[in-house]
Amino acid sequence: MPIAETAHEAQGQANEEFRPKILAFCCNWCTYAGADLAGLNRMNYPADVKVLRVPCSGRVNPQHVLRALQDGCDGVLVCGCHPGDCHYSTGNYYAKRRMMVFKRLLEFEGLPPERFQIRWISGSEAGKFRDTIVQVTDDIKKLGPMAADEPSQAVVAALRAKEGEL
Amino acid sequence: MNDATQIVRERATALLADGTVAAVVGWAAGRGDHDRHVFVARTPEEAALLVADQYCGALAAKRVLSLLDEGKIALVARGCESRAVNRFMADRQLKRDQVHVIGWPCPGMLDPATGDALKRCTECQRRNPVLSDEVVGDPVPEPELDRFAELERFEQKTPEERRAFFQDMYESCIRCYACRNACPCCTCRVCFVDQERVGWMGEEFTADQARYYGTVRAFHTGDRCIECGECQRVCPQHLPLMLLMHKQVRDIDGLFGPYPGGGMEPEGPDPLRTYHTDDLEEFM
Numbered sequence: 020m021p022i023a024e025t026a027h028e029a030q031g032q033a034n035e036e037f038r039p040k041i042l043a044f045c046c047n048w049c050t051y052a053g054a055d056l057a058g059l060n061r062m063n064y065p066a067d068v069k070v071l072r073v074p075c076s077g078r079v080n081p082q083h084v085l086r087a088l089q090d091g092c093d094g095v096l097v098c099g100c101h102p103g104d105c106h107y108s109t110g111n112y113y114a115k116r117r118m119m120v121f122k123r124l125l126e127f128e129g130l131p132p133e134r135f136q137i138r139w140i141s142g143s144e145a146g147k148f149r150d151t152i153v154q155v156t157d158d159i160k161k162l163g164p165m166a167a168d169e170p171s172q173a174v175v176a177a178l179r180a181k182e183g184e185l
Numbered sequence: 186m187n188d189a190t191q192i193v194r195e196r197a198t199a200l201l202a203d204g205t206v207a208a209v210v211g212w213a214a215g216r217g218d219h220d221r222h223v224f225v226a227r228t229p230e231e232a233a234l235l236v237a238d239q240y241c242g243a244l245a246a247k248r249v250l251s252l253l254d255e256g257k258i259a260l261v262a263r264g265c266e267s268r269a270v271n272r273f274m275a276d277r278q279l280k281r282d283q284v285h286v287i288g289w290p291c292p293g294m295l296d297p298a299t300g301d302a303l304k305r306c307t308e309c310q311r312r313n314p315v316l317s318d319e320v321v322g323d324p325v326p327e328p329e330l331d332r333f334a335e336l337e338r339f340e341q342k343t344p345e346e347r348r349a350f351f352q353d354m355y356e357s358c359i360r361c362y363a364c365r366n367a368c369p370c371c372t373c374r375v376c377f378v379d380q381e382r383v384g385w386m387g388e389e390f391t392a393d394q395a396r397y398y399g400t401v402r403a404f405h406t407g408d409r410c411i412e413c414g415e416c417q418r419v420c421p422q423h424l425p426l427m428l429l430m431h432k433q434v435r436d437i438d439g440l441f442g443p444y445p446g447g448g449m450e451p452e453g454p455d456p457l458r459t460y461h462t463d464d465l466e467e468f469m
Contacts, residue, residue: 081401081404082377082385082397082401085396085397085400085401086397089393089396089397102462102464102466103462109460112460112461112462112464113457113458113460115460115464115466115468116440116441116456116457116460116464117457118468119436119440119465119467120404120407120408120433120436120437120440120457121404123432123433123436124400124403124404124407124429124432124433124436125400126344127340127347127429127432128347128348128351128396128400129344129345129347129348129349129350129351130348131344137468138468138469139468139469168348169348170345170346170348170349170352171345174345174346174349175349175352175353177346178346178349178350178353179353
């Protein structure tokens with residue numbers, strides 16, 4: 020069992036309940052403000068999400084997403100301003116195209132779609148921020164940890180048996 | 186000696202003799218019967234060694250970039266090489282007046298070992314050069330092939346099977362970076378895998394690191410890929426790398442299209458380097 024890093028995780032381990040690690044990239048101008056507002060309004064949402072503030076959703080290099088999933092996160096959420104509302108005018112339009120293609124590429128390689136999600140959340144949408152976090156956490160809890168995605172021995176054996184055929 | 190070889194040699198000799206170009210990039214015969222390698226001819230005598238037949242499997246275009254200091258370079262270009270030249274120009278690696286394109290309508294290449302058509306030629310969209318200063322021989326009919334056939338077959342698999350397949354694939358990757366070195370789209374001066382201080386790539390040699398390299402390399406070139414299939418041809422482990430490229434090209438065509446594929450035009454923003462305000466919305 021991995022060593023618990025936070026009190027929450029220690030509690031989770033004690034209860035034998037799976038507490039996912041979710042990384043949320045939040046753009047400074049919209050989603051981070053939305054998260055702030057959710058806090059001001061004393062909204063409750065799961066503490067499994069680690070918020071990482073970035074200047075813009077366009078700053079999120081798709082490499083960061085893959086690296087996060089490989090280095091122990093069970094899910095990644097990328098959030099930004101609604102298209103048209105970007106503080107830098109165009110950053111989230113680029114992010115949108117990039118993430119649409121990259122998400123499909125990861126899913127093609129077998130990643131469950133719930134593990135990598137993208138949402139537009141504005142600075143006034145505290146409720147949407149909370150709902151998104153709740154929903155994403157639920158999704159990841161259903162899937163279990165990343166290790167649960169390992170293909171079963173039967174599938175690997177079947178693949179090996181017809182080696183050479185695609 | 187076939188016609189194309191004859192004409193290529195004549196034209197290369199003429200271009201080198203009158204000083205139009207400093208070098209001609211093409212192919213020459215190696216030791217084996219059907220062994221061909223990329224060859225740079227700098228003198229009329231060397232030009233007599235050039236070969237243009239059905240065994241010239243390698244993509245010659247990237248060689249031009251390392252020769253630009255020597256002056257104007259001539260390139261024997263099939264469909265794929267000419268698309269690579271367009272790619273270089275769009276990526277600001279090359280100016281049009283730095284290269285003299287000897288267009289060669291491609292007959293389709295054969296694998297020297299088996300005699301079958303090369304896989305990259307069975308998925309070819311464009312055999313005639315998309316740009317040229319002169320053309321050797323008559324235009325050939327364009328192939329009518331479904332280049333996504335293999336991808337569609339692969340997509341029938343369940344996510345778990347695909348996961349197992351790619352796990353297997355990345356376990357066999359030896360990370361020699363041949364795919365990157367051969368790729369005409371990979372022209373960064375310092376590749377992300379070589380940025381030691383930033384540390385994108387880890388030191389350890391695992392399937393995870395190979396997946397990181399493979400996926401990110403594919404994504405970096407995804408919206409510019411000219412679908413020459415050179416990455417897959419040079420892979421010593423015979424990994425099906427074009428699956429990842431075809432997947433992205435087809436997605437881009439479906440999402441932001443119509444998109445004919447990279448390198449068809451000499452200019453113009455690549456799909457992931459531009460946007461439309463009315464792009465499809467799926468992240469609401």
